[in-house]
Amino acid sequence: MQLDSVHDIQKVYRELLQCMARPGKIADIRESAAKADFVRECHPATFLVIQTLLDAEVTFHVLGDRTDAVRRKIADYTFAVHTSAEEADYIIAPKDTSETDLLEAMSGCKTGTLENPHQSATWIIETGAIDGTSEWKLSGPGIRDEEEAPITLSEALVSTRNAKTQEFPTGIDLIFTDSDGCISCIPRTTAITAKEESAWVM
Numbered sequence: 001m002q003l004d005s006v007h008d009i010q011k012v013y014r015e016l017l018q019c020m021a022r023p024g025k026i027a028d029i030r031e032s033a034a035k036a037d038f039v040r041e042c043h044p045a046t047f048l049v050i051q052t053l054l055d056a057e058v059t060f061h062v063l064g065d066r067t068d069a070v071r072r073k074i075a076d077y078t079f080a081v082h083t084s085a086e087e088a089d090y091i092i093a094p095k096d097t098s099e100t101d102l103l104e105a106m107s108g109c110k111t112g113t114l115e116n117p118h119q120s121a122t123w124i125i126e127t128g129a130i131d132g133t134s135e136w137k138l139s140g141p142g143i144r145d146e147e148e149a150p151i152t153l154s155e156a157l158v159s160t161r162n163a164k165t166q167e168f169p170t171g172i173d174l175i176f177t178d179s180d181g182c183i184s185c186i187p188r189t190t191a192i193t194a195k196e197e198s199a200w201v202m
Contacts, residue, residue: 003035005051012052012183016175019185024138024147026130030181041069042094043126045177047077050124054078054090061088063105064097085109088121095126095179099154106160109172117169120188124175127151130182140190149192150184151176158192165189 015027029045036044054060056079062070063085070092071082085091085105093102102125112120134149136158165171171188186192 003032008032008035008048009052012048015183016049016052016185019175019183020142020173020187022142023140023186023190024132024143024150025184026132026150027183028181029183033181039073041066041073042092043177043179043181045179045181045183046092046094046124046126047073049175049177049183050074050090050092051077053122053124054080056080058089059083059087060090060092061085061105062092062094063101064094066094066096070094091121091123093123093125097126099156103156103160106157106164106172109164111164111167111170111172113170114167117171120170120172122173122175124177127176127178129180130176130178130184135195136192137195138186138190138192143190149186151178153192161186162192 011032012029015029019025019027029048032048033044036047039047059081060074061083074080075082086108091105091109109121110119112118130150132148132150134152136149136153138147138149165188173188174186176184
């Protein structure tokens with residue numbers, strides 16, 4: 001079945017809004033992602049999120065070893081302009097991105113200003129299975145009490161991300177995608193902390 005650039009993209013957009021409003025929620029976009037099976041440069045779910053959010057008015061940066069292939073695909077379909085990680089509105093981390101590269105880029109990416117918090121980076125990160133299994137818990141707006149983080153997160157990534165969200169309303173928003181066609185979000189307003197039983201808690 002062919003990808004419907006209006007219907008399918010609108011569906012992904014609605015799911016993204018729900019995931020941002022309800023951090024930790026796992027959205028299933030497999031039906032739409034299956035129609036993007038022509039994409040080889042990244043997960044079909046990643047490609048759909050990119051098509052939903054990027055256009056000629058924004059910039060992006062791709063991390064990892066497959067930068068050129070992914071960059072060309074994004075530019076061809078969205079007309080967005082590739083730039084440095086420090087200046088990009090959207091940063092894409094394909095699954096083969098090393099944690100070192102990801103953390104370095106995250107440390108240096110923009111977080112907006114108090115006057116213009118929207119001038120910050122949104123991350124689209126390919127990950128392993130988004131299955132609600134994690135050593136971390138989420139709390140904050142859109143969450144009743146607390147919610148389990150939807151994916152496995154390293155201590156270094158959580159620490160780096162938390163450092164970028166200390167001064168609200170500045171910060172970064174994270175969108176996760178997997179190869180099965182699931183997405184989940186952790187916006188800047190969400191606190192990420194270790195579970196009490198986590199081995200990382202001292």
